[in-house]
Amino acid sequence: MVSAHTLLCCPLCKGDIDETLKCSSCGERYDLMEGVYVMISSKLTHEEWRWNRSGFSQEKMAESGQQYKSYVNKETREAKEIWLSERERSEKVDLSLTNRQNNCF
Secondary structure: OOOHHHHOEOOOOOOEEOOOOEEOOOOOEOEEEOOEEEOOOOOOOHHHHOOOOOOOOHHHHHHHHHHHHHHOOHHHHHHHHHHHHHHHHHHHHHHHHHHHHHHOO
């Protein structure tokens, strides 16, 4: 199994990130908050924060879409259906609770 930190690089120097979320090149440290890797540094300038759209041509987007579709299999579709039905049920429960609360004096 691949560890997530092996897929990350330091946004400052593009160095490797170790298992403690420290850059092996420049020593900058990053956080893991509620399961989300926070790869933010106050040392980045506005220009470095700007979204680079050059890698998102129509061809590249179409290729990425096809690659994503290749990952979707029967198990993925079934899991999505279960998740959607559970979410729909949850939203209905939330709505009914909200309606009850609004009708209470």
